[in-house]
Amino acid sequence: MHIRRGREADLPQVLSLIQELAEYEKAPQEVTNTLADMQRDGFGPEPIFGFFVAEDTTSHIVGIALYYTAYSTWKGRMLYLEDLVVTEALRGTGLGKRLFDTVVAEARHTGAKRLKWQVLEWNEPAIGFYKKLGAHLDPEWHNGNLTAEQLLAYSCDPAAEAAVHG
Template sequence: MNIRRGREADLPQVLALIQELAEYEQAPQEVTNTLADMQRDGFGPEPIFKFFVAEDAAGIIIGIALYYTAYSTWKGRMLFLEDLVVTENQRGTGLGRKLFDAVVAEARHMGANRMKWQVLKWNEPAIGFYKKLGAHLDPEWDNGNLSHEQLHTYACDPTVEAAVTGPIE
């Protein structure tokens, strides 16, 4: 198996692994991301994510680690690991560790002061994986989200929204 930086040509296989993860998490209907979205957001004029892939000897992608740079008001630059996915028949082979190691190495290389990720409370195999690596899973924080629909129906203060969407000074 080979770990390398992701390329645009990898995106169809990456999206398939994302859909496999959604099936595992019993939420396949929640994936609204498209290949065009990923091409724009990862390889367009302002890329907002990067990823590593694990591929087998035949060049089939069997794992991904998708991440992006974030910023902590307390700690500064940080790396957020959005998803670490290993195809089902490759779990337990050490592949997840290699992908995690690649992301840790990237965080060090970019000068990050912190690396964060989330794990579902019911996902015992993933929790065990992260604990085995010595990671701290923080029980004090809850996640906040607004869905696509909620974003578009949320009542922003009109003067604030005009200031944000107006011309850039």
């Protein structure tokens, strides 16, 4: 297996692995991201994410680690690991650790002060994986989200809209 920085041409296989992850997490209908979205957001004029891929000897992508830069008011620059996915047949082979190690190296390279990610509370294999790496899984924080529909329905103060557009 070879690990390298992701390229735009990889996106169809990356999106396929994202769908595989969603099926594993019992939420395939939740994937609304498209190839066009990923091309724009990862390779457009203002890229907002990066990724690494693991590919086999036939150049088939069998794992991904997708991340983006975030900012902590307390710590400064950080990387957020959005997804670490290894195709089901290769889980437990060490490929996930190699991808994770590559993201850690990227965090160091970019001067990040923290690397963050989430793991579902029922995903015991992933929890075990991260604990084996020495990671701290914080039980105190709750995740907050607004869906696309909720964002559209949310009633913003007119001054907020003016600040964004004006």
